[in-house]
Amino acid sequence: xxxxxxxxxxxxxxxxxxxxxxxxxxxxxxxxxxxxxxxxxxxxxxxxxxxxxxxxxxxxxxxxxxxxxxxxxxxxxxxxxxxxxxxxxxxxxxxxxxxxxxxxxxxxxxxxxxxxxxxxxxxxxxxxxxxxxxxxxxxxxxxxxxxxxxxxxxxxxxxxxxxxxxxxxxxxxxxxxxxxxxxxxxxxxxxxxxxxxxxxxxxxxxxxxxxxxxxxxxxxxxxxxxxxxxxxxxxxxxxxxxxxxxxxxxxx
Numbered sequence: 243x244x245x246x247x248x249x250x251x252x253x254x255x256x257x258x259x260x261x262x263x264x265x266x267x268x269x270x271x272x273x274x275x276x277x278x279x280x281x282x283x284x285x286x287x288x289x290x291x292x293x294x295x296x297x298x299x300x301x302x303x304x305x306x307x308x309x310x311x312x313x314x315x316x317x318x319x320x321x322x323x324x325x326x327x328x329x330x331x332x333x334x335x336x337x338x339x340x341x342x343x344x345x346x347x348x349x350x351x352x353x354x355x356x357x358x359x360x361x362x363x364x365x366x367x368x369x370x371x372x373x374x375x376x377x378x379x380x381x382x383x384x385x386x387x388x389x390x391x392x393x394x395x396x397x398x399x400x401x402x403x404x405x406x407x408x409x410x411x412x413x414x415x416x417x418x419x420x421x422x423x424x425x426x427x428x429x430x431x432x433x434x435x436x437x438x439x440x441x442x443x444x445x446x447x448x449x450x451x452x453x454x455x456x457x458x459x460x461x462x463x464x465x466x467x468x469x470x471x472x473x474x475x476x477x478x479x480x481x482x483x484x485x486x487x488x489x490x491x492x493x494x
Contacts (some may be wrong), residue, residue, distance in 0.1 A: 285323035295433045305342040309366040332431045347434045356480040360473040362425050367472035369416035371465045378415045385411050386457050393450045
């Protein structure tokens, strides 16, 4: 009887392997509804990301996993998964036998990042000049109007938000998800810098003038000029950042 049973099972298993239509339940199918652990580490990653951007966790800070796990009321497993995500974004650095640290950005790092960003965002501007519909340009002008209003009241935070929205809209119109992803990742790393270029004397007005010129080139669908002005805009932001950092260092 045992022989017959084993033989029957063997025949069924062989037939199943040969027939792709035979219904099977994979581990992936059975676990399809288990989303809580994924959502948990993503939420932890976002909370830590915001604490890093606000400099509540400044660059160079050692990340106390035990304390954070206790604060969030979670085990260290989802916390470590969250830290791996942030490490892939360049926001933290995992050091063997030493733990996890918030990444520190050097002046050389900023120079190199801005060089790459100028190329990427320049390409986005060129693609936008090439692809933009009249509706796209109308919306881009409305975003630019927010820049004008913020500049009129010297609202640096408002100008920063409108500036972010303007660049994101250019990326949206360019419609290249790989460019957008690369730019987004680099902007996250730039936020690790302790300084903000818009605090540099005269930078807000300079940035506004650069946006006006860029919007004009985009509206005229001048591909080469749009790319050039965007590259110059990104590079001048780095120069303003260096100027502000130097002025801060001279007073400390």
